[in-house]
Amino acid sequence: xxxxxxxxxxxxxxxxxxxxxxxxxxxxxxxxxxxxxxxxxxxxxxxxxxxxxxxxxxxxxxxxxxxxxxxxxxxxxxxxxxxxxxxxxxxxxxxxxxxxxxxxxxxxxxxxxxxxxxxxxxxxxxxxxxxxxxxxxxxxxxxxxxxxxxxxxxxxxxxxxxxxxxxxxxxxxxxxxxxxxxxxxxxxxxxxxxxxxxxxxxxxxxxxxxxxxxxxxxxxxxxxxxxxxxxxxxxxxxxxxxxxxxxxxxxxxxxxxxxxxxxxxxxxxxxxxxxxxxxxxxxxxxxxxxxxxxxxxx
Amino acid sequence: xxxxxxxxxxxxxxxxxxxxxxxxxxxxxxxxxxxxxxxxxxxxxxxxxxxxxxxxxxxxxxxxxxxxxxxxxxxxxxxxxxxxxxxxxxxxxxxxxxxxxxxxxxxxxxxxxxxxxxxxxxxxxxxxxxxxxxxxxxxxxxxxxxxxxxxxxxxxxxxxxxxxxxxxxxxxxxxxxxxxxxxxxxxxxxxxxxxxxxxxxxxxxxxxxxxxxxxxxxxxxxxxxxxxxxxxxxxxxxxxxxxxxxxxxxxxxxxxxxxxxxxxxxxxxxxxxxxxxxxxxxxxxxxxxxxxxxxxxxxxxxxxxxxxxxxxxxxxxxxxxxxxxxxxxxxxxxxxxxxxxxxxxxxxxxxxxxxxxxxxx
Amino acid sequence: xxxxxxxxxxxxxxxxxxxxxxxxxxxxxxxxxxxxxxxxxxxxxxxxxxxxxxxxxxxxxxxxxxxxxxxxxxxxxxxxxxxxxxxxxxxxxxxxxxxxxxxxxxxxxxxxxxxxxxxxxxxxxxxxxxxxxxxxxxxxxxxxxxxxxxxxxxxxxxxxxxxxxxxxxxxxxxxxxxxxxxxxxxxxxxxxxxxxxxxxxxxxxxxxxxxxxxxxxxxxxxxxxxxxxxxxxxxxxxxxxxxxxxxxxxxxxxxxxxxxxxxxxxxxxxxxxxxxxxxxxxxx
Ligand SMILES: Nc1ncnc2c1ncn2[C@@H]1O[C@H](COP(=O)(O)OP(=O)(O)OP(=O)(O)O)[C@@H](O)[C@H]1O
Ligand SMILES: [Mg+2]
Numbered sequence: 001x002x003x004x005x006x007x008x009x010x011x012x013x014x015x016x017x018x019x020x021x022x023x024x025x026x027x028x029x030x031x032x033x034x035x036x037x038x039x040x041x042x043x044x045x046x047x048x049x050x051x052x053x054x055x056x057x058x059x060x061x062x063x064x065x066x067x068x069x070x071x072x073x074x075x076x077x078x079x080x081x082x083x084x085x086x087x088x089x090x091x092x093x094x095x096x097x098x099x100x101x102x103x104x105x106x107x108x109x110x111x112x113x114x115x116x117x118x119x120x121x122x123x124x125x126x127x128x129x130x131x132x133x134x135x136x137x138x139x140x141x142x143x144x145x146x147x148x149x150x151x152x153x154x155x156x157x158x159x160x161x162x163x164x165x166x167x168x169x170x171x172x173x174x175x176x177x178x179x180x181x182x183x184x185x186x187x188x189x190x191x192x193x194x195x196x197x198x199x200x201x202x203x204x205x206x207x208x209x210x211x212x213x214x215x216x217x218x219x220x221x222x223x224x225x226x227x228x229x230x231x232x233x234x235x236x237x238x239x240x241x242x243x244x245x246x247x248x249x250x251x252x253x254x255x256x257x258x259x260x261x262x263x264x265x266x267x268x269x270x271x272x273x274x275x276x277x278x279x280x281x282x283x284x285x286x287x288x289x290x291x292x293x294x295x296x297x298x
Numbered sequence: 299x300x301x302x303x304x305x306x307x308x309x310x311x312x313x314x315x316x317x318x319x320x321x322x323x324x325x326x327x328x329x330x331x332x333x334x335x336x337x338x339x340x341x342x343x344x345x346x347x348x349x350x351x352x353x354x355x356x357x358x359x360x361x362x363x364x365x366x367x368x369x370x371x372x373x374x375x376x377x378x379x380x381x382x383x384x385x386x387x388x389x390x391x392x393x394x395x396x397x398x399x400x401x402x403x404x405x406x407x408x409x410x411x412x413x414x415x416x417x418x419x420x421x422x423x424x425x426x427x428x429x430x431x432x433x434x435x436x437x438x439x440x441x442x443x444x445x446x447x448x449x450x451x452x453x454x455x456x457x458x459x460x461x462x463x464x465x466x467x468x469x470x471x472x473x474x475x476x477x478x479x480x481x482x483x484x485x486x487x488x489x490x491x492x493x494x495x496x497x498x499x500x501x502x503x504x505x506x507x508x509x510x511x512x513x514x515x516x517x518x519x520x521x522x523x524x525x526x527x528x529x530x531x532x533x534x535x536x537x538x539x540x541x542x543x544x545x546x547x548x549x550x551x552x553x554x555x556x557x558x559x560x561x562x563x564x565x566x567x568x569x570x571x572x573x574x575x576x577x578x579x580x581x582x583x584x585x586x587x588x589x590x591x592x593x594x595x596x597x598x599x600x601x602x603x604x605x606x607x608x609x610x611x612x613x614x615x616x617x618x619x620x621x622x623x624x625x626x627x628x629x630x631x632x633x634x635x636x637x638x639x640x641x642x643x644x645x646x647x648x649x650x651x652x653x654x655x656x657x658x659x
Numbered sequence: 660x661x662x663x664x665x666x667x668x669x670x671x672x673x674x675x676x677x678x679x680x681x682x683x684x685x686x687x688x689x690x691x692x693x694x695x696x697x698x699x700x701x702x703x704x705x706x707x708x709x710x711x712x713x714x715x716x717x718x719x720x721x722x723x724x725x726x727x728x729x730x731x732x733x734x735x736x737x738x739x740x741x742x743x744x745x746x747x748x749x750x751x752x753x754x755x756x757x758x759x760x761x762x763x764x765x766x767x768x769x770x771x772x773x774x775x776x777x778x779x780x781x782x783x784x785x786x787x788x789x790x791x792x793x794x795x796x797x798x799x800x801x802x803x804x805x806x807x808x809x810x811x812x813x814x815x816x817x818x819x820x821x822x823x824x825x826x827x828x829x830x831x832x833x834x835x836x837x838x839x840x841x842x843x844x845x846x847x848x849x850x851x852x853x854x855x856x857x858x859x860x861x862x863x864x865x866x867x868x869x870x871x872x873x874x875x876x877x878x879x880x881x882x883x884x885x886x887x888x889x890x891x892x893x894x895x896x897x898x899x900x901x902x903x904x905x906x907x908x909x910x911x912x913x914x915x916x917x918x919x920x921x922x923x924x925x926x927x928x929x930x931x932x933x934x935x936x937x938x939x940x941x942x943x
Contacts, residue, residue, distance in 0.1 A: 016405070016408030018408075024438075063867070067709060068716055069871075071712075071716045073724025073725075073727070079715065079717060079718030080716055082718070120418060122418070122419055122420065124414055125420070127383075129407060135436075209701070212704035215708060216704065216707050222716075290386045
């Protein structure tokens with residue numbers, strides 16, 4: 001494997017897969033897997049934190065639910081039904097809220113995976129290994145996605161038991177398909193944030209800003225039509241808006257989407273765009289940081 | 299890049315490697331409103347830029363244990379970081395194990411083991427075994443091979459019985475051993491060790507030095523070791539490079555370096571409580587001497603300070619110096635003539651002291 | 660050491676401690692302008708979804724069923740006031756604990772704790788500067804709300820509102836002291852702050868009136884100073900009532916303030932004594 005050596009240097013053997021081939025891909029996948037396992041181990045080493053994070057999604061959901069129900073004095077909203085064909089406030093909010101945690105995956109878990117290593121002091125040690133730096137970020141993505149999925153399942157069970165949800169069981173599979181397409185674009189987004197958080201000192205503010213903007217521009221607790229037209233158009237650049245509309249079409253009885261279009265094509269285009277853009281910026285910041293020598297600074 | 303003078307037998311070779319850092323001033327947001335603005339414009343380029351590496355050209359042979367010696371801020375760590383692709387140099391390049399550090403980063407990384415300073419370069423919340431297994435996967439080792447290798451290394455570091463404890467419960471020295479074990483996981487032919495014994499007690503330092511020597515002798519590793527303990531470099535290294543202010547001042551084996559200081563050129567007086575202006579005072583009394591320098595010892599712990607008179611006709615001034623010290627009520631505990639250490643060589647070459655409070659090892 | 664010298668100068672020197680702490684923290688504030696802008700603007704982003712949600716669900720700006728429990732049908736000013744007062748809670752929950760954590764991380768905490776002054780005064784300095792910046796944030800958020808969300812404010816109620824906010828802040832100081840005490844001892848005090856944030860978020864009438872909670876939830880809500888402050892401020896601004904009309908809320912706030920501050924001081928001094936003997940501070 002000692003290819004491309006500088007002319008005349010025939011030295012120690014190096015056995016490390018590189019380039020586009022199956023052995024190398026397998027090695028990178030294993031690095032992603034091990035990174036996600038490592039993230040679990042570290043997370044579980046802080047049990048109090050882990051517990052708190054486990055209940056927090058439910059806590060954030062509650063005000064949306066209670067507030068919504070107080071507003072309409074029950075769980076039926078005439079106005080909502082006029083807009084999207086279904087008036088069940090609880091089901092509407094819950095189906096929207098499900099993706100909130102996954103926005104968190106992209107923005108916080110992935111976005112701050114590299115920053116976290118900086119905090120642990122291990123970043124340089126990781127960056128001198130031949131594994132791609134992306135694998136570290138993707139390892140975190142895997143960890144956080146699994147984590148969120150478990151959390152969402154528990155949340156679903158609790159809300160279902162307490163309120164009951166009017167969902168079409170048959171729609172779950174196609175909704176999952178849309179979900180996966182959404183996640184791919186969010187991963188691209190997460191890669192972008194992880195790059196930004198490495199070069200910007202106040203990276204958390206950028207992340208918080210992106211998080212809030214994505215939240216406002218997504219039809220999480222209201223249909224898209226209540227947004228001003230400009231905002232509705234802007235929401236098309238985030239995968240969450242088309243994905244939510246699409247998932248609700250499959251999951252909720254009588255749901256008439258507020259914006260119509262080819263959701264699958266839209267999501268595929270967003271996937272390609274966000275992943276490529278994310279990787280590009282990631283690559284550029286990697287070079288920038290190695291030139292500046294600001295890798296280990298927190 | 300043309301790799302001139304390249305004869306192919308060096309494990310590490312640098313070509314005019316140069317790295318500059320811009321100094322940042324932290325002045326707050328409204329800082330730009332303040333008066334300093336004018337002043338700053340006037341400041342010359344040189345005062346705003348740190349030249350951490352200045353056209354470094356070194357060649358390290360295969361299987362050599364090479365020491366890089368220099369005071370704080372000399373650029374040692376920067377060199378190690380450039381070689382390990384953590385930093386991209388501004389100018390020049392280096393070839394590591396036959397791979398260009400600018401173009402073939404993955405192969406360079408796969409060829410290297412790195413131990414870099416810092417309290418936390420491992421996960422304190424994971425066990426030693428977990429740490430090593432994780433990094434093995436980052437070095438793209440197959441799982442079975444990784445397992446075997448981790449056990450072997452734990453055995454070698456005599457930490458097998460504690461392998462399942464979290465690193466937060468380890469001592470600094472034990473953590474350092476795990477850091478060294480990590481650098482050996484993929485059995486690289488080249489090791490870069492940045493101050494591997496910093497902050498360790500003498501017993502641990504000795505153990506680690508033994509291991510470094512063994513890696514070089516038995517396993518034929520090429521090792522670049524940075525340190526500012528000259529004893530360490532003297533004992534361990536086949537060859538030593540002095541680096542000061544980003545420049546290589548001299549490269550040779552320790553004995554040859556020491557031979558550059560002639561017997562008549564060195565007088566060392568160990569004493570307690572020398573007055574602060576002793577350097578200037580003696581300098582005025584001893585014409586024809588290159589350098590007179592005071593190395594403070596940790597006197598509260600019984601280590602005396604040293605006054606070194608180096609260069610020119612040092613030997614001729616022994617009695618003058620001793621008389622002068624007596625007059626100032628300085629207690630002299632011993633006198634050394636003509637037995638130079640690496641530090642003396644360094645002082646002679648640069649006029650700068652290598653480290654305050656020497657003699658850790 | 661001549662003890663009386665210390666005692667004589669103590670009033671003056673304590674004031675100096677508070678003062679220099681305030682100056683130091685304000686300098687930090689100016690050194691991180693983005694953080695400043697963040698807190699001045701972002702709480703707005705957090706309540707925008709609630710505004711839009713309300714409009715989508717009721718199709719207008721008034722909700723009769725909301726009026727039944729809240730006393731006002733106008734839900735938008737209701738949640739705007741909730742969000743603004745809640746940001747005082749957030750800054751005092753995280754501000755002081757965070758600033759202690761920061762000192763611990765920087766390594767300056769040991770020096771501060773080994774200085775001969777009463778550490779609680781340092782904390783008061785921190786808290787004062789915290790409130791100062793919180794007030795700047797609140798003013799900015801209020802201005803944005805008046806400009807963009809049609810909030811209305813008459814000049815006459817500004818003084819009473821400030822009075823209520825001061826009562827709220829005093830209670831929060833006590834809470835912050837309790838958290839500071841915890842963060843001296845427990846590495847995971849940050850999680851405690853989060854947990855408290857959740858309690859305030861769910862059980863105080865930040866987004867919806869307390870009456871819409873089940874009975875046990877209402878009881879928890881009634882233990883929190885933010886609940887009374889919110890009821891009082893909303894009565895003043897939205898229901899146009901005057902101070903005497905809300906004497907019960909004021910009384911409740913005073914009682915809670917007293918309890919919180921006494922507990923806070925006591926716990927903090929106790930913890931500090933304990934950390935000194937067990938030496939767990941730099942263990943961070
Ligand atoms: N990331 C950076 N940004 C700015 N300046 C830097 C950076 N890294 C190093 N420097 C500067 O470069 C010079 C060389 O530093 P370096 O860390 O290489 O020294 P060193 O020889 O390793 O010293 P020590 O013995 O203290 O470890 C110093 O003046 C340092 O301030
Ligand atoms: Mg160094």
